[in-house]
Amino acid sequence: MTSTRAPEAETDPALTAAVDFARAAAAESAGGEVGEHVAVVAEDAASVTHLFEAGLPGYLGWRWAVTVANAGRGEPVTISEVVLVPGEDAMVAPRWVPWNERVRPGDMGVGDLLPTEADDPRLVAGYVASDDPAVEAVALEVGLGRPRVLSREGRLDAADRWRGGDFGPGADMARGAPAHCGTCGFYASIAGSLGAAFGVCANEVAPADGRVVHAEYGCGAHSEAEVEQVSPVLVTELIYDDSTVDVEVNERAEQVPDGEELETVAEVPEVDEAAPAERTDGPAEQSPEAAAVAAVEQAEAAPEDSGQPTDTTG
Numbered sequence: 001m002t003s004t005r006a007p008e009a010e011t012d013p014a015l016t017a018a019v020d021f022a023r024a025a026a027a028e029s030a031g032g033e034v035g036e037h038v039a040v041v042a043e044d045a046a047s048v049t050h051l052f053e054a055g056l057p058g059y060l061g062w063r064w065a066v067t068v069a070n071a072g073r074g075e076p077v078t079i080s081e082v083v084l085v086p087g088e089d090a091m092v093a094p095r096w097v098p099w100n101e102r103v104r105p106g107d108m109g110v111g112d113l114l115p116t117e118a119d120d121p122r123l124v125a126g127y128v129a130s131d132d133p134a135v136e137a138v139a140l141e142v143g144l145g146r147p148r149v150l151s152r153e154g155r156l157d158a159a160d161r162w163r164g165g166d167f168g169p170g171a172d173m174a175r176g177a178p179a180h181c182g183t184c185g186f187y188a189s190i191a192g193s194l195g196a197a198f199g200v201c202a203n204e205v206a207p208a209d210g211r212v213v214h215a216e217y218g219c220g221a222h223s224e225a226e227v228e229q230v231s232p233v234l235v236t237e238l239i240y241d242d243s244t245v246d247v248e249v250n251e252r253a254e255q256v257p258d259g260e261e262l263e264t265v266a267e268v269p270e271v272d273e274a275a276p277a278e279r280t281d282g283p284a285e286q287s288p289e290a291a292a293v294a295a296v297e298q299a300e301a302a303p304e305d306s307g308q309p310t311d312t313t314g
Contacts (some may be wrong), residue, residue: 177218
């Protein structure tokens with residue numbers, strides 16, 4: 001339990017000590033027991049507020065606040081007020097906001113109306129009251145004007161909102177772009193002093209097409225973006241070009257060591273089955289009939305080779 005001094009005078013100690021009296025009043029309002037005594041807050045010299053844990057379902061962190069008072073020192077202590085108040089960690093409803101301040105970008109639908117206030121600081125009456133020289137010059141030249149135009153506050157508010165939006169210089173798309181919108185051929189500047197920093201994207205393939213963009217915004221669809229043309233097919237780093245391969249004779253294949261002969265493979269001619277077989281150096285296996293014929297032929301040819309007459313008698 002804590003005690004706080006009132007600014008005007010010393011708080012009556014009887015009020016600070018009336019914890020049980022205040023608890024009874026809180027229990028009567030709660031319809032049951034209340035929690036522990038949390039704190040005591042001095043309101044002034046004649047009143048203090050005692051705080052008790054509520055302990056009610058759905059009111060986590062809420063407290064019963066019982067204010068006690070008296071008419072002066074020595075006078076009886078009375079109950080002034082018993083209320084349920086949220087604590088520092090209590091779950092409470094959001095702060096009430098007027099309807100015209102609750103409407104956020106994107107809330108308006110088809111058929112909805114959102115009138116502006118007569119003293120809206122974002123607007124000024126007539127072009128003659130405009131502090132934008134560019135707008136005023138055009139209006140005076142044409143001889144026409146609108147009932148209200150943007151004030152300086154309205155222009156600065158829009159500039160801050162657009163700069164910090166999705167199409168400002170801090171966007172992820174802008175940080176990865178090859179160049180800024182201010183140098184893009186699809187960038188169309190807007191009229192008035194806002195045109196110094198903002199324009200409209202006119203590239204249908206860009207993510208900001210038809211949107212107000214900052215001059216330092218950018219994307220990959222920049223009009224001057226260049227892409228290096230490379231093969232879409234992945235190839236190996238080591239490439240052999242057959243047209244540049246040189247063919248050289250292997251000199252070692254023609255050199256034969258001493259005492260060795262080159263083995264050559266001769267072409268085998270076609271065999272004529274009707275022609276007589278050629279004689280070979282080695283003996284060949286013959287049938288008895290072929291051996292007899294060969295012996296007769298050899299005997300008949302022997303005299304011609306020797307040049308002597310042949311004895312044909314027995």
